[in-house]
Amino acid sequence: MPKGNEWLQSEFVAELKELAFALWDKGWGERNAGNISARLNPQQMDEWGVADMPATQWYDLPKPVPELAGQSMLMTASGAFMRHVRENPERDLGLVRFSADGAQFSPIAGYAGAGRPSSEMITHLLVHAERQDKGQSVIVHTHADWLLLMSHLHDQTSEAFTKTLWRMCSESLMFFPDGIGVVPWMLPGSLEIGEASGELAKTHRLILWAYHGVLAAGDSLDDAFGLIETADKAAMVYCQGRMAGTTLPGITDDQIKMLGKHLGVTPIYSL
CATH class of the missing domain: 3.40.225.10 (Class II aldolase/adducin N-terminal domain)
Known part of the structure; x- marks a missing residue:
């Protein structure tokens, strides 16, 4: 070699x-x-x-x-x-x-x-800059199907989007109590989307780009990939509920609080 x-x-x-x-x-x-x-x-x-x-x-x-x-x-x-x-x-x-x-x-x-x-290098760099002191050295960006679809169907505020994902399955709060930050549609590869992602990376390891894809910061390749898998599974449950003509009520706020106490994690958003 x-x-x-x-x-x-x-x-x-x-x-x-x-x-x-x-x-x-x-x-x-x-x-x-x-x-x-x-x-x-x-x-x-x-x-x-x-x-x-x-x-x-x-x-x-x-x-x-x-x-x-x-x-x-x-x-x-x-x-x-x-x-x-x-x-x-x-x-x-x-x-x-x-x-x-x-x-x-x-x-x-x-x-x-x-x-x-x-x-999309500049986005990676601006997110790395915010996450390096928090233990994450890997970033994965991909076009996860259900999260992409959910961005078309759901309120795009980070808090509302996060709470819905938490309600869809217990693993969501377990693996991303820091929620998912949502960036409204912006030009892919631009400095604008990079700066918006970097700002959200101050508090979130998961960042959704509306109508585009998702980015995850992890302490390993498996960690970043697993975060996306977990969020996309929750998005699938939500979207399939909508496709069935209903909005699933999911886990209640009190149950999320109980789950957080049991897991020893603090949800980023109040319930």
């Missing part, structure tokens, strides 16, 4: 490849939909033999992200098909380094064939 490509054989990349395929297999990753990123720690960079890889060309970010200054990140490529990541990781994945002031990035490995990081 060429020097500097050892990272492609890492356990983390193996897990990421399987996750990318799972996103497609669930029907969430149509064509080149979705993207994944992970902040890398110095130990990973050393183990992968890329800590000293040179930055050969710098590109300006739409907005400086000083919180990530000097850090490195693994990110899927712009245009990558999730179903092909495990077959072509050297093309569909890459490593980037951020400048000392957080205003620029440089690809240092991967992205074979003149590829570039995801077009």
Whole structure:
């Protein structure tokens, strides 16, 4: 294997490849939909033999992200098909380094064939900037079917959307007591949607982009994926109830309070 490509054989990349395929297999990753990123720690960079890889060309970010200054990140490529990541990781994945002031990035490995990081890179960076001190280093964005449909059927305020998901099944409060932040429709890949997502990431690990998809921050690939699975299951119950001609009452406010006390979690919104 060429020097500097050892990272492609890492356990983390193996897990990421399987996750990318799972996103497609669930029907969430149509064509080149979705993207994944992970902040890398110095130990990973050393183990992968890329800590000293040179930055050969710098590109300006739409907005400086000083919180990530000097850090490195693994990110899927712009245009990558999730179903092909495990077959072509050297093309569909890459490593980037951020400048000392957080205003620029440089690809240092991967992205074979003149590829570039995801077009939604700025959103990932602004969410990472808010979540890195809260223990989350992985971000997964995908087009989860039921959450997407629910954004067409439901009040798009974060509080109302969250409470409905909590009411649909007990696991919702268990895994996202911090709720789901909802961004109204904005231009995909824009700084505007990135800034709105970063603002919501101050309090939420799950962020829904109306009529588009969902983004989750996790402390591992499985954690981020599991958050989306849980929220999408609750959205499915809600949507199927609507399709049956009813609005399901679900778990009551008092029951949610009881559940929170039992689980030792505090719901972000009062009930």
